[in-house]
Amino acid sequence: MKRNCLVGLLIVCTLLISTPRGICRSLPDNQGLSSDKTASNPEPSNKPTGKRNPQPVNAGQSKAKAKGDRAEQVKWKIRSLGVASRVTVQLNNGNERYGSVERIDEDSFQLAEVDLKQVFTVAYNDVRKIREGYGNPNQFTGKRWNPIWAKIAVTAVVVLFAVVVPLGIRYAE
DSSP, rough: OOHHHHHHHHHHHHHHHHGGGGGGGGGGGGGGTTTTOOOOOOOOOOOOOOOOOOTTTTTHHHHHHHHHHHHHHHHHHHHHOOOTTTEEEEESSOOOOEEEEEEOOOOEEEEEETTTEEEEEEGGGGGEEEEEEOBBTTTTTBBOTTTHHHHHHHHHHHHIIIIIIIHHHHOOO
């Protein structure tokens, strides 16, 4: 009985560690890079709803400032990584691009996409998040894994064999 519970726990832990993050997301986020997705936000109506507007009058200015600050952070990150560095770029429309930085300009940078084998010019304002490196492609979703997950998986396997297996052997005796 104890051995069966240990095997079941081992299987569940292995499945939780090895599942990619993309499987837990909704379907539109997992459609990969094959098509450009655009956000279909309906136009807000000008009808009064009876509710107060929680945003201050100068909310547009603060949003523009936040976008400018984010663009500056992305620009600094790209410059610190440098040309020919491998990066994952998450765009504002939800797409992710994986490749190496070809050229850095004042308002944009060029990315040589590794999967599509094309060079894209990406404006700093269009970038939501950027991270160094890109992982291997996921066979199910088409997206690439975050390289940090490989380190987490190796650590989990080491802990599994260093802690769980000796405890299972001790209880089996």
